[in-house]
Amino acid sequence: MKQEKKSYVKPTIVRHSVGVTNKYGRPPATVPMSRLNGFDVKELVNEYGSPLYVLSVEQLRQNYQDMFRAFSTRYPGARIAYSYKTNYLKAVCSILHSEGALAEVVSGFEYDIARNLAMPGEKIIFNGPYKTRDELARAFTDGAMVNIDNYDEIQVCEEVADELGRKFPVGVRVNMDLNNPPWHKFGFNVEAGHAYEAVKRIQSGGKLDVKGLHIHVGTYVDDVNIYSMAAQGLVNFYTVIKEQLGIKLKYWDMGGGYASHNTLNWAWQSAEYTCPTFDQYAEAICPILLKGPFQAAEAPRLFLEPGRALVDEPISMITTVVSQKRLPGGKRGVIVDAGMNVLSSVQWYNYNCQTVQDSGLTLEDTILYGGLCMNIDVLRQNAVLPPLRRGELLVIPHIGAYNLSQSWQFIYLRPAVIAIDNGKIHLIKASETREYVQEMESVPKEFNTYSIANKN
Amino acid sequence: MSEIFKSEVTLSENGFLFDHGSGLTYTLNTTGQFIFRQLQSGQKSKQIMEKMLDEFEVIEETARKDLDDFFRQLNELGLIDL
Structure with missing residues (x-):
């Protein structure tokens, strides 16, 4: 009889270096946070999109x-x-x-x-x-x-x-x-x-x-x-x-x-x-x-x-891994779909990042990039994370202060906000639409060069 | 030693890797160790892929992407020559 197959984690190798931990360091949370306030994180994203703000x-x-x-x-x-x-x-x-x-x-x-x-x-x-x-x-x-x-x-x-x-x-x-x-x-x-x-x-x-x-x-x-x-x-x-x-x-x-x-x-x-x-x-x-x-x-x-x-503490953000890449120095970079436009407090904070799926215990120093097409869009210079694949999820807890009121609409639509109360989910802010973002704009007919160009 | 490695390497039972050339040390997770041992025994990527599918609960598409990424990592760390 054939033996049962072993469970699989993404293969990875991490070079040993000094200075990763100090006497105050505790092991980063590698226990997957698959549920948030009683709900399956993946299902929340399937229903309300990613990134997503979640209020407890x-x-x-x-x-x-x-x-x-x-x-x-x-x-x-x-x-x-x-x-x-x-x-x-x-x-x-x-x-x-x-x-x-x-x-x-x-x-x-x-x-x-x-x-x-x-x-x-x-x-x-x-x-x-x-x-x-x-x-x-x-x-x-x-x-x-x-x-x-x-x-x-x-x-x-x-x-x-x-x-x-x-x-x-x-x-x-x-x-x-x-x-x-x-x-x-x-x-x-x-x-x-x-x-x-x-x-x-x-x-x-x-x-x-x-x-x-x-x-x-x-x-x-x-x-x-x-x-x-x-x-x-x-x-x-x-x-x-x-x-x-x-x-x-x-x-x-x-x-x-x-x-x-x-x-x-x-x-x-x-x-x-x-x-x-x-x-x-x-x-x-x-x-x-x-x-x-x-x-x-x-x-x-x-x-x-x-x-x-x-x-700050009652709100978390769920974000999706877009890509993992190697930087020339050997360090790993991970790009997620939430940028500093929706997490502006990254300029002050070293936010914790928690994996949602079981990605194994081999941790690596990682630079966590936001998804904006801007070089300054870095969420964490040094996050200690297990291997991650495109489509996998991260939870960034404690982000409720300033990140919503100071968010900027820039190249992407801003995400939805849900509130979880006694096992019930409420959509308290729908994700933006292109129509909503452009609602206050108008194009004077003199500027409508497209129709002029089409005439010629 | 397989020809693919740049210098002599020793992988312990629990995934601790010592590179005799550079003196650097590494840790490999279980899947990483599995692939690394296949490389040491001279297997090529196609054979390694097949063994991974036999050994682990993983679909081919995921294994292929991950193997590709792992080789690139070993290459960038200067452990192998692709």
């Missing part, structure tokens, strides 16, 4: 609840305002609002999305360095929290208050010398005295009333001490403006910047080891703020504006 609704809700619990148990009444800019898919925002999140918007476009999702004005925080007069008028009328960024904006806000014939509460955005390089772009600097002057100027105008302070310490800030310094800075500043200008705050807002479990390109250690927990962030912020110049009953409401920390 359960994980999104869990992240929100974890963060809310961490802060609200340390600071009574703390509230989370979701940073729309990290991912303003209507379904994502709706899920977070259903959990209790407010909306933190930074443009009229985002403001409109929030209102369109039936968010009342008083549950919207309006930040950002550029707000138009019309947008400000609408926000004030709706009762939104407006945080002023610069002197020009103070003036426009005062004009709007004049026009509307009312005095409006406002927040003031402040910045401090906390990190290197410092984040001075947003708001008024505290150390230089600009923030004090701004508050004084607003109060003396008599048309607006300072009721909030806002600080945003940076992006992907994995050092909780920076938040502690910012919190102490806010307490000190509040103490001064309370004593000298009689300000009584209704809220203070610690902004966003909380890290996610993705490793930055230049990081020495993996984010698994460096990304703080929500409890660590909350512990760094809340006890300091609670020592502010107020009785417990008068504590300003605390707002937090996470984006990345909520939405």
